[in-house]
Amino acid sequence: MGRLGLVQKDAKELPLRERKKLRTRQALVDTALELFTAQDFTTVTLDEIVDAVEVSKRTFFRTFTSKEDVALAPEKELWAAYVTDIESRPLSGERLLGAYKDALFAALEQMTDGWEQRFLASRSLADRTPALTAHSLRHCSEVSANVVRIVAGRLAGQSPGDTELRLLLDLMLAAWHRALEAWTSSEAAQQDRAALVRHMHEAFAVIPAVAALAAQDG
Amino acid sequence: MGRLGLVQKDAKELPLRERKKLRTRQALVDTALELFTAQDFTTVTLDEIVDAVEVSKRTFFRTFTSKEDVALAPEKELWAAYVTDIESRPLSGERLLGAYKDALFAALEQMTDGWEQRFLASRSLADRTPALTAHSLRHCSEVSANVVRIVAGRLAGQSPGDTELRLLLDLMLAAWHRALEAWTSSEAAQQDRAALVRHMHEAFAVIPAVAALAAQDG
DNA sequence: TGAGCTTATGCCACTCAGTGGCACTATCGC
DNA sequence: GCGATAGTGCCACTGAGTGGCATAAGCTCA
Known part of the structure; x- marks a missing residue:
């Protein structure tokens, strides 16, 4: 039905800055869910997540409102x-x-x-x-x-x-x-x-x- | 219907230690709700509450599981x-x-x-x-x-x-x-x-x- | 292509909720 | 009263979340 194609087109039309933001956002979700699943939501610390994605804690909180939010x-x-x-x-x-x-x-x-x-x-x-x-x-x-x-x-x-x-x-x-x-x-x-x-x-x-x-x- | 009387009787039959615990518990709820209402849940700090009731922060967390809990x-x-x-x-x-x-x-x-x-x-x-x-x-x-x-x-x-x-x-x-x-x-x-x-x-x-x-x- | 503006990021220091540990004090049972 | 058994206070610590400011990256227009 071409939906996926449309999404990609949209993504391509986005300026580089926006694409980067989306990319780190997606990376944060993925690694966060991975770590939470491997260990446990409470034991995984925010620093572990941002270290794995190689962004600062500050950037995390500009993307998500809380640790729960990303999960x-x-x-x-x-x-x-x-x-x-x-x-x-x-x-x-x-x-x-x-x-x-x-x-x-x-x-x-x-x-x-x-x-x-x-x-x-x-x-x-x-x-x-x-x-x-x-x-x-x-x-x-x-x-x-x-x-x-x-x-x-x-x-x-x-x-x-x-x-x-x-x-x-x-x-x-x-x-x-x-x-x-x-x-x-x-x-x-x-x-x-x-x-x-x-x-x-x-x-x-x-x-x-x-x-x-x-x-x-x- | 004497319900209240019964509760008082129950309370009186509780050992002193338990009555004290209940008293501080009630004091914490009352002052917490007062402070939260006067200001705002987020701005009122835990220290303000425990200072007002004159108990330690440690005691608060033995009585309630969180700041939300007391509210x-x-x-x-x-x-x-x-x-x-x-x-x-x-x-x-x-x-x-x-x-x-x-x-x-x-x-x-x-x-x-x-x-x-x-x-x-x-x-x-x-x-x-x-x-x-x-x-x-x-x-x-x-x-x-x-x-x-x-x-x-x-x-x-x-x-x-x-x-x-x-x-x-x-x-x-x-x-x-x-x-x-x-x-x-x-x-x-x-x-x-x-x-x-x-x-x-x-x-x-x-x-x-x-x-x-x-x-x-x- | 580069100057100049804009926007995201990194870093640092800070507040505040919540926890663990240990010494202290008050209650209870006898 | 005298041990046993709580509950309490104090202290140091972790970890989430925020504010501020300098820096870097992307964008715009010539």
Whole structure:
């Protein structure tokens, strides 16, 4: 579909300075995830990371806001694509959950090659590192608030209120988190993107039953 | 109903050493919330807090795990009561959402006098402090996992699967967070416990509509 | 191609959260 | 009261994150 080609073209059109910045950024993410995976998020020190990449600590903090930030870079990439997709996606009062879900599948598809390995490493780390869990949840919550603001603006005044929009999104995100859990805890051979999509379908398939349970005692 | 009397009796029966620990703990929470509210979570330094309470920094970290921990103490208190309530609450496969909700109302009632002021301060801080938002969400997520483990064990094998149990709980928690948002952003005169309960009812009342939206596009 | 502007980087010193270790003091059980 | 058993204070240390300033690298226009 030429997506990758487009990205390369974009990259080539970027001025040298920007390309260098992106290159060190990518190097930082890669080596950080490598070191965190080999050892552990808490034991790996920032100095080890910047020494390995041969940049100063100062440069690290101009690229990332914190040690957690670099470890969650793949996740942030995904959510950025999600927001972009939602912004340009046709919406209607009904089939909202469908739109929420479809945007996530679409965002997933937009990730470049190699993203899934980084994302898997990032998620595995987050599952066993409290500090990363916390940062991940906060980012997710910020994105949710943004998405609801966008969607509410688009459906201005129409059918579902803001609270409904948000609860529905949170419900989908809850399912997404179950899917992630299943994915990261599955055997290594089943940790590619297709498997993640399967887990997402399974988790989303549970939602109707939950809706029934929720409806039966208002 | 004599609940408060019981608590006082319990406190009196505690050995002196324990009572002292509780006293400094309470002093730390109170002054920390005071200072954070007067200034700001990030600008208030740990030394200021421990100087005001006249304990050493070392003692602070024997009582709390982090600076965030002390700021979220009222919230943790509530969730501890929630888990305790769930553990001893009769459960059935149907009316699960009802049980989740009722346990929260029950936990709220068990909080001692003065709790709501501390909780309000804590929540207001959390709303405008990223680090606190993150820690709060993580704690909530850990409690969720625990609650589902408990409930799943009690309903072993029965009707709803673990995923359904978790998604339903997450849905309730999403509503709870909306209620909190409404409560903390309301005018000061409407920030007592009764008002919080009203906001909870309002938020929970939205769930059926969300269930309908979720059911219509599986 | 080079002068001059702009922007990223490196380096240094600093603050502050959090930890480990050890001596000290207060409580408890008898 | 007298050992045993805590909790506390003090001190030195690591490691994350920030501010400031000099330097180097990339960009722009002649």
